[in-house]
Amino acid sequence: MSGTTTIYGLPYPTPPDPADGAGNMQSGYAATDTALAGLFSRTTANQLLAATNTTLQDVTNMSVTAAANSSYWVRALLFYQSPAVAAIKIGWSGPAGATFAWTSGALASSVTAATSGIIEKVAYSIGSVPVLGVDGATTLVALIDGWLITTTGGTFKLQAAQSASNASQSTIIAGSVLWLRKTV
Numbered sequence: 630m631s632g633t634t635t636i637y638g639l640p641y642p643t644p645p646d647p648a649d650g651a652g653n654m655q656s657g658y659a660a661t662d663t664a665l666a667g668l669f670s671r672t673t674a675n676q677l678l679a680a681t682n683t684t685l686q687d688v689t690n691m692s693v694t695a696a697a698n699s700s701y702w703v704r705a706l707l708f709y710q711s712p713a714v715a716a717i718k719i720g721w722s723g724p725a726g727a728t729f730a731w732t733s734g735a736l737a738s739s740v741t742a743a744t745s746g747i748i749e750k751v752a753y754s755i756g757s758v759p760v761l762g763v764d765g766a767t768t769l770v771a772l773i774d775g776w777l778i779t780t781t782g783g784t785f786k787l788q789a790a791q792s793a794s795n796a797s798q799s800t801i802i803a804g805s806v807l808w809l810r811k812t813v
């Protein structure tokens with residue numbers, strides 16, 4: 630582990646250098662204190678979402694393996710671009726029986742210009758699929774916070790798709806991160 634940072638009086642891990650010495654980016658977190666380190670994943674390249682497809686697809690490198698009978702504080706930083714006519718929607722998939730209460734600090738879906746708009750903070754569940762605000766050209770960001778509770782272990786992952794079918798592709802931008810900190 631590279632060290633810790635104190636935020637609001639609580640210790641949080643400083644992510645290790647993501648390069649493995651050969652210039653390759655790593656996903657995951659190798660630390661001796663896994664309760665403190667948590668689970669970490671990060672996109673290493675832009676991911677173009679399937680054009681004209683409104684079915685959610687897995688976002689590459691935005692998944693972790695959650696343990697059974699556990700609770701996690703979840704935080705994600707999602708960078709994205711999308712044509713205004715297509716927009717972008719996101720959702721989450723988790724282990725069987727998992728619950729996930731979350732909110733996305735992102736532009737409201739009615740926003741079509743990044744220079745103005747409402748930041749929306751709405752409570753969602755694991756099956757919710759909100760549409761994020763877009764402007765067609767600017768890289769935007771959504772800050773996602775939530776609480777995941779598992780009964781069985783398995784993969785917890787972000788999914789995304791166009792909200793409306795369009796030939797222009799929506800993109801999840803490299804550098805988006807997913808971090809889970811186990812609380813029990």
